[in-house]
Amino acid sequence: MKVFQNAGHLFRLAAVFAVGGVAFIGVRAFLVPKSFGQYGHYRGNAIAEIAARPVNFAGHQACEDCHADVLEKKMGGKHVHVNCEACHGPQAKHAEDPGSVQPAKLDTAVLCVRCHEANLAKPKTFPQVVSADHANGLACDNCHQPHSPVITDGGTK
Amino acid sequence: MSGVEGFMYPNEVELQWSVLIVLYPFLTGLVAGAFILASLERVFRVQEVKPTYRLALLTALAFLLVAPLPLQLHLGHPERSYEMYLTPHRTSAMAMFGFVYLWYLMAVLVFEIWLDYRRDIVVLSQSTTGWRRLLYRVMTLGSNDISPRALAIDERVGWIITLVGIPSAFLLHGYVGFIFGSIKANPWWSTPLMPVVFLFSAMVSGIATVMLLYMLLTRLRKETIDMRCVDTVARYLFYTFIIDFSLEMLDLIHRIYEADESFRSLDFMVHTRLYMSHIVVQIVLGTLTPIALLALTQVLRFGEMARKRIYALAGCLTLIGIFAMRWNVVIGGQLFSKSFLGYTTYKMGLITREGLLVAIALTILPFVILWVLVKLLPPWPEKSSDALSGAASAD
Amino acid sequence: MNITRRHMLLLLPAAALAWKHVLAGTPEASPNYKMTEHWWGMLIDLPKCIGCGNCVRACQAENDVPDGYFRTWVERYHVSDYDIENPAVDSPDGGKEGFPPAKAEGGRNFFVPKLCNHCADSPCTQVCPVGATFISPDGVVLMDKTYCLGCRYCVQACPYGCRFIHPKTQTVEKCTLCYHRITKGLITACCEACPTGARQLADLKNPNDPIHEFLKTHNVQILKPYMATHAKVFYNSLDGAVR
Numbered sequence: 200m201k202v203f204q205n206a207g208h209l210f211r212l213a214a215v216f217a218v219g220g221v222a223f224i225g226v227r228a229f230l231v232p233k234s235f236g237q238y239g240h241y242r243g244n245a246i247a248e249i250a251a252r253p254v255n256f257a258g259h260q261a262c263e264d265c266h267a268d269v270l271e272k273k274m275g276g277k278h279v280h281v282n283c284e285a286c287h288g289p290q291a292k293h294a295e296d297p298g299s300v301q302p303a304k305l306d307t308a309v310l311c312v313r314c315h316e317a318n319l320a321k322p323k324t325f326p327q328v329v330s331a332d333h334a335n336g337l338a339c340d341n342c343h344q345p346h347s348p349v350i351t352d353g354g355t356k
Numbered sequence: 357m358s359g360v361e362g363f364m365y366p367n368e369v370e371l372q373w374s375v376l377i378v379l380y381p382f383l384t385g386l387v388a389g390a391f392i393l394a395s396l397e398r399v400f401r402v403q404e405v406k407p408t409y410r411l412a413l414l415t416a417l418a419f420l421l422v423a424p425l426p427l428q429l430h431l432g433h434p435e436r437s438y439e440m441y442l443t444p445h446r447t448s449a450m451a452m453f454g455f456v457y458l459w460y461l462m463a464v465l466v467f468e469i470w471l472d473y474r475r476d477i478v479v480l481s482q483s484t485t486g487w488r489r490l491l492y493r494v495m496t497l498g499s500n501d502i503s504p505r506a507l508a509i510d511e512r513v514g515w516i517i518t519l520v521g522i523p524s525a526f527l528l529h530g531y532v533g534f535i536f537g538s539i540k541a542n543p544w545w546s547t548p549l550m551p552v553v554f555l556f557s558a559m560v561s562g563i564a565t566v567m568l569l570y571m572l573l574t575r576l577r578k579e580t581i582d583m584r585c586v587d588t589v590a591r592y593l594f595y596t597f598i599i600d601f602s603l604e605m606l607d608l609i610h611r612i613y614e615a616d617e618s619f620r621s622l623d624f625m626v627h628t629r630l631y632m633s634h635i636v637v638q639i640v641l642g643t644l645t646p647i648a649l650l651a652l653t654q655v656l657r658f659g660e661m662a663r664k665r666i667y668a669l670a671g672c673l674t675l676i677g678i679f680a681m682r683w684n685v686v687i688g689g690q691l692f693s694k695s696f697l698g699y700t701t702y703k704m705g706l707i708t709r710e711g712l713l714v715a716i717a718l719t720i721l722p723f724v725i726l727w728v729l730v731k732l733l734p735p736w737p738e739k740s741s742d743a744l745s746g747a748a749s750a751d
Numbered sequence: 752m753n754i755t756r757r758h759m760l761l762l763l764p765a766a767a768l769a770w771k772h773v774l775a776g777t778p779e780a781s782p783n784y785k786m787t788e789h790w791w792g793m794l795i796d797l798p799k800c801i802g803c804g805n806c807v808r809a810c811q812a813e814n815d816v817p818d819g820y821f822r823t824w825v826e827r828y829h830v831s832d833y834d835i836e837n838p839a840v841d842s843p844d845g846g847k848e849g850f851p852p853a854k855a856e857g858g859r860n861f862f863v864p865k866l867c868n869h870c871a872d873s874p875c876t877q878v879c880p881v882g883a884t885f886i887s888p889d890g891v892v893l894m895d896k897t898y899c900l901g902c903r904y905c906v907q908a909c910p911y912g913c914r915f916i917h918p919k920t921q922t923v924e925k926c927t928l929c930y931h932r933i934t935k936g937l938i939t940a941c942c943e944a945c946p947t948g949a950r951q952l953a954d955l956k957n958p959n960d961p962i963h964e965f966l967k968t969h970n971v972q973i974l975k976p977y978m979a980t981h982a983k984v985f986y987n988s989l990d991g992a993v994r
Contacts, residue, residue: 363826363839363840363841363842364912365824365842365865365911365912365913366820366821366824366842366844366845366912367820367821367906367912367913367914367915368912370915372903372906372907372916373903373907430902431900431901431902432899432900432901432902432903432916432920432921432922433899433900433901433921433922434900436881436898436899436900437900439881439883439898439900440880440881440900443881443882444880444881445879445880445881445882447877447878448877448878448879448880448904449878450878450880450902450904451880451881453880535904539874539878539907539908540874540910540978541874541907541908541909541910541978542907690907693912694910694911694912694994695840695912695994696994697837697838697840697994
């Protein structure tokens with residue numbers, strides 16, 4: 200073993216590296232999350248964690264189960280495909296506990312213009328008005344019933 | 357939206373990568389460049405640059421130790437950075453950083469420094485007292501063998517390590533260029549030339565740094581500067597600069613000629629928001645001027661004093677220019693919108709975690725570390741304690 | 752409306768039934784959701800978009816999106832007749848409160864809602880150094896907030912600008928296609944809130960999904976197809992001027 204005679208220091212260094220390598224492998228086995236690699240190069244449990252987030256919008260089906268009368272009104276009207284929470288906002292809490300959580304009353308003067316204020320970029324066939332010229336300052340629900348907005352006779356008022 | 361001109365996607369307005377990410381390639385560039393200079397002597401037997409050999413290695417180590425700090429400070433969760441070692445994503449260029457860095461630090465730089473200094477370390481472990489003695493004894497790893505045969509083995513192994521170290525240095529800094537160059541979403545970054553440009557500008561900055569440090573430290577030690585050494589280093593700086601400049605010009609001319617969909621937007625950006633940092637600082641002050649100065653020293657014969665001044669000026673301008681290049685790549689790449697319809701502004705904080713003061717501190721830190729290293733592992737035996745001068749051979 | 756006790760007796764069972772719809776599909780309540788049976792995307796029917804901003808607001812309400820950042824946003828384009836390659840685009844606060852009236856300057860004007868395209872070959876998941884962002888087996892690009900380092904490489908790699916760093920958690924965020932909703936049999940918040948049906952969730956693996964018929968009969972494009980990301984958000988009648 201003459202070639203290794205004065206190379207003791209190199210073996211010591213190699214030993215340091217070997218110990219480091221083994222320690223790394225050991226620590227790694229301990230630290231890598233157990234579900235990592237389950238579906239791909241990521242923590243498998245992350246999918247379930249993301250899916251478990253609570254919802255804020257109940258979805259129109261939940262609304263229609265209780266408020267079938269409103270659904271009836273919407274049928275045949277132009278707003279039939281406008282989901283309830285598009286105007287009423289997130290109502291999952293209300294769907295969970297209808298008694299104690301009440302949706303806020305909507306102000307049609309603010310609500311309706313969001314969609315129906317005239318704008319050049321809106322599709323030409325979409326019903327839009329210049330609100331300042333349209334109703335002399337009256338709120339929209341003076342004439343239009345939001346659930347079925349076509350005017351036949353008076354509105355909600 | 358302050359500072360926004362035209363249209364930007366709403367999430368693009370805020371810059372993601374700050375001045376710390378400008379600093380990081382600058383620091384690793386210095387590491388790679390200093391190492392390449394050291395390898396000139398070790399592998400290519402350019403004897404003239406021998407006086408800078410050990411200094412170059414220590415400089416590389418000082419900067420390499422600081423290099424991860426700007427990255428850590430920039431991360432949203434630095435405490436999770438170990439994940440890059442545990443679960444590196446093989447498709448990500450950035451994931452390889454941890455291993456390339458570790459390889460270069462331990463298997464190249466520290467190994468080479470240890471082999472080159474081993475004799476001095478063993479001597480110092482026997483001649484000093486107190487905590488220094490303990491430190492040197494740990495560094496010997498318990499082996500006091502400094503027989504001629506052991507030292508010959510060290511020399512041979514060191515040569516191999518340096519040889520392996522050259523492509524390792526290229527990898528260490530080239531991958532930074534690749535990280536930028538492989539992002540197809542960003543046309544300012546996306547080019548196969550990016551790793552090569554980064555590498556050559558790194559070599560330029562590293563050589564300039566070692567040249568400046570050598571001149572400065574020799575001055576401080578009240579020794580005479582080896583002009584043959586400095587002239588040679590400056591010549592290599594000049595050659596490398598020519599290559600670097602050619603590469604950058606190639607990228608520029610190619611862009612202007614091809615004029616793809618991003619060109620108008622990028623061109624406008626360079627002429628307005630990047631005018632000072634790109635045209636004035638990087639190109640005129642930081643590239644053309646040092647090249648011209650160095651070219652003059654090659655063509656005309658100047659006296660020693662004049663040459664020293666020219667080299668010092670050229671070196672400083674080079675470093676400013678290379679930093680500006682990193683700035684223009686990193687910050688410039690985030691100033692324009694990917695819709696090519698607008699621009700934003702970089703609001704650099706002052707005392708924030710990623711602000712100017714931190715950047716300045718991180719630039720100064722490697723010099724502090726270098727000072728400590730120079731004290732612990734003196735690059736020049738004549739300067740060191742009496743114990744070493746007894747064991748010193750012609751070095 | 753006065754809620755009397757009699758009303759409550761009638762309403763509560765209906766409410767319980769309603770809530771069951773909401774809860775359906777949670778791992779405990781409905782283990783019927785199998786990831787391999789779905790491949791999610793979205794259809795944006797541009798001629799129907801009215802730029803009301805409902806989707807932006809709904810997304811913010813559903814996902815606690817911080818102000819100034821957007822998981823989805825709406826852009827308005829003005830394309831003049833003589834320079835179709837250089838549109839004028841604006842997106843005031845992401846379109847969250849709608850858009851101010853446009854100046855009458857001729858040319859074409861239209862809205863384009865944007866969100867994460869949940870690319871099948873996403874550059875963002877390619878560059879993540881640790882595996883904190885990934886595409887789920889059902890085709891949704893998601894982020895593991897507890898694993899993300901906040902290095903922002905993915906933000907740089909996304910060609911569409913849909914990612915951002917959450918100022919509080921300092922991790923990356925973007926549209927998750929309301930994964931917590933679609934796995935429960937609901938639709939995304941933006942689709943729920945869209946009044947015109949411009950946004951529709953699509954399950955490409957479901958043979959009954961209307962997207963299949965739509966793709967056969969309409970001119971549908973994806974954003975930046977030359978980026979080869981294989982985006983799964985399909986735009987009906989996407990104008991060439993759209994960036």
